Amino acid sequence: MFRSGKPRAILGAVNVCVxxxxxxxxxxxxxxxxDFEQLLAPNVEDDDGDDYSAGAIRSxxxxxxxxAVRRSQHATLTCMYDLEDTPLYSVKFYRGLREFYRFSPSxxxxxxxxxxxxxxxxxxxxxxxxVVIRNIGFGLSxxxxxxxxxxxxxxxxxxxxxxxxxxxxxxxxxxx
Numbered sequence: 001m002f003r004s005g006k007p008r009a010i011l012g013a014v015n016v017c018v019x020x021x022x023x024x025x026x027x028x029x030x031x032x033x034x035d036f037e038q039l040l041a042p043n044v045e046d047d048d049g050d051d052y053s054a055g056a057i058r059s060x061x062x063x064x065x066x067x068a069v070r071r072s073q074h075a076t077l078t079c080m081y082d083l084e085d086t087p088l089y090s091v092k093f094y095r096g097l098r099e100f101y102r103f104s105p106s107x108x109x110x111x112x113x114x115x116x117x118x119x120x121x122x123x124x125x126x127x128x129x130x131v132v133i134r135n136i137g138f139g140l141s142x143x144x145x146x147x148x149x150x151x152x153x154x155x156x157x158x159x160x161x162x163x164x165x166x167x168x169x170x171x172x173x174x175x176x
Contacts, residue, residue, distance in 0.1 A: 058082045062146045062160035069136050071168045074122070078130045079146030079160055087151040093131045094145045095119060101131045106151070141166045 060081045069075040079091055093101040100116040105128065113121045118139045125132040133140070144164050149157045 056156050057148050057150050057158040060148050060158040060160040062162045064162055064164050069164060069166050071138055071166055072135055074132060074134045075136055076130050076132050077144060081148045083150055089149040089151040089155060091128055092147045096143055101126060103128045136166055138166050
């Protein structure tokens with residue numbers, strides 16, 4: 001049906017049918033009703049006529065523990081994500097626009113550190129969903145993000161963000 005070598009789009013009043021995988025899934029594509037996520041996860045039929053969803057990443061969220069990071073302490077950045085049934089391609093952590101840690105299960109080594117001033121990654125405690133940073137300084141206050149990429153055939157990507165604050169509790173502070 002879609003073997004012409006070109007993707008086809010059939011436009012309707014409200015429904016749009018787009019087939020992105022015309023060579024891989026020649027039997028059809030999904031109907032999108034104002035839902036862009038469906039475009040990323042088309043419902044297709046296999047050769048037996050069974051429907052299945054190609055999958056997409058949903059709800060990527062980045063959290064820091066502890067919520068207020070004390071200077072000279074460590075922090076755990078946890079990237080929470082749902083790949084549905086799609087395999088993981090990579091998880092990347094960024095400070096600002098610079099990547100400092102990557103987990104790629106299909107590569108060797110799976111864990112990679114990219115030098116960044118002030119970031120000391122504890123590789124033994126870091127994995128596919130978290131990165132542990134030791135001896136944090138004030139210079140690390142700012143924007144962090146994690147980028148999750150699903151494996152083939154979609155290679156869809158989603159990102160979670162957070163603003164991390166590094167604090168100092170004065171030794172002269174006393175509780176009332």
